[in-house]
Amino acid sequence: MTTVRKRCLNLRLDLLTATKRPRLCPISDVAATYSQGIDLLSQHEILKVLGRGDGGTVNKVRNKQTLAVYALKIIRGDIKSSQELDILRRISSPRIVHCHQIFEKPSGEAQILMEYMDIGTLDTYRKSHGHLCEEVIADISRQVLKGLVYMRSKNILHHDIKPSNLLINEKMEVKIIADFGISKIVGSGTNHCNSFFGTYASMSPERFDTVKNSEYDVYAADAWSFGVTTMEVYVGYYPFLLQEEKTAYWLALMSAICGGEPPCLTNSSSTSQFKDFINCCLQKYPRMRWTASQLLLHPFVAEQDSV
Numbered sequence: 001m002t003t004v005r006k007r008c009l010n011l012r013l014d015l016l017t018a019t020k021r022p023r024l025c026p027i028s029d030v031a032a033t034y035s036q037g038i039d040l041l042s043q044h045e046i047l048k049v050l051g052r053g054d055g056g057t058v059n060k061v062r063n064k065q066t067l068a069v070y071a072l073k074i075i076r077g078d079i080k081s082s083q084e085l086d087i088l089r090r091i092s093s094p095r096i097v098h099c100h101q102i103f104e105k106p107s108g109e110a111q112i113l114m115e116y117m118d119i120g121t122l123d124t125y126r127k128s129h130g131h132l133c134e135e136v137i138a139d140i141s142r143q144v145l146k147g148l149v150y151m152r153s154k155n156i157l158h159h160d161i162k163p164s165n166l167l168i169n170e171k172m173e174v175k176i177i178a179d180f181g182i183s184k185i186v187g188s189g190t191n192h193c194n195s196f197f198g199t200y201a202s203m204s205p206e207r208f209d210t211v212k213n214s215e216y217d218v219y220a221a222d223a224w225s226f227g228v229t230t231m232e233v234y235v236g237y238y239p240f241l242l243q244e245e246k247t248a249y250w251l252a253l254m255s256a257i258c259g260g261e262p263p264c265l266t267n268s269s270s271t272s273q274f275k276d277f278i279n280c281c282l283q284k285y286p287r288m289r290w291t292a293s294q295l296l297l298h299p300f301v302a303e304q305d306s307v
């Protein structure tokens with residue numbers, strides 16, 4: 001059996017039907033407008049396909065009249081879509097990829113017109129730029145944490161924070177991708193941790209524990225995923241050492257996340273502040289883990305944001 005470092009991407013536990021959908025809270029403000037019966041695809045020229053996810057396809061498009069460039073996500077009608085749209089309607093933050101318009105077809109297809117993030121995902125940015133220094137990581141962290149704090153203020157869990165769900169534009173603004181087919185709106189009476197959507201690799205230990213997880217602050221899961229993301233972007237690989245098991249890969253991943261000690265920065269070139277910051281994110285027990293608001297006050301992030 002070889003020990004390997006392996007990124008587990010896009011693996012989803014197929015428990016959709018076994019999980020109760022959360023009750024929706026009243027929508028307090030509307031960020032995206034509804035396109036009044038106008039098919040957004042017909043108003044735009046497709047320039048290229050930016051990517052394909054579980055929920056649909058994202059295209060780079062240009063408005064035929066204004067020539068403005070956007071990202072247009074086309075979602076097949078499925079169980080995830082309506083909640084994704086509910087969440088999109090709740091959010092408006094400079095730290096979340098902005099959604100301009102939504103159009104729903106009677107067939108169930110939804111079209112979401114978003115701001116175009118020209119640099120791409122943090123994952124591709126890191127791969128093309130090689131090692132990112134602590135200063136850059138601190139700047140990225142600060143922006144993502146502000147996004148998480150905002151989401152919390154709207155009672156939204158992301159549940160899939162990872163490098164490929166963070167987008168960057170040429171101004172080096174980092175925004176959380178509106179991949180909210182996985183996210184949850186927190187209402188009462190629902191166990192939000194008892195949900196295995198999302199990428200295994202970014203899941204916090206308590207999300208694997210269906211017995212105890214209702215005892216914890218559900219938002220702690222996003223802080224953990226943020227910590228794993230930050231460490232991965234810095235060291236350049238997924239930070240858990242996994243025993244490769246051909247028959248039960250997800251069990252190996254679960255045992256690494258739940259059974260072992262959380263990863264930490266051991267290299268002498270990292271500052272003690274950064275090591276401590278990672279340590280605060282990757283606390284195995286959610287009650288010990290810092291919240292996004294607390295992490296924003298950590299010296300690793302706060303000292304460059306003191307104005």
Ligand SMILES: Nc1ncnc2c1ncn2[C@@H]1O[C@H](COP(=O)(O)OP(=O)(O)OP(=O)(O)O)[C@@H](O)[C@H]1O
Nearest residue numbers: 050051052053054055056058071114115116117179
């Ligand atoms: N606003 C945007 N600007 C630029 N590129 C985008 C934008 N939104 C998405 N993309 C690109 O499209 C890809 C697919 O995005 P999408 O949200 O559909 O799927 P995903 O998050 O990769 O997968 P899944 O939905 O299965 O989690 C992204 O990885 C990114 O490269």
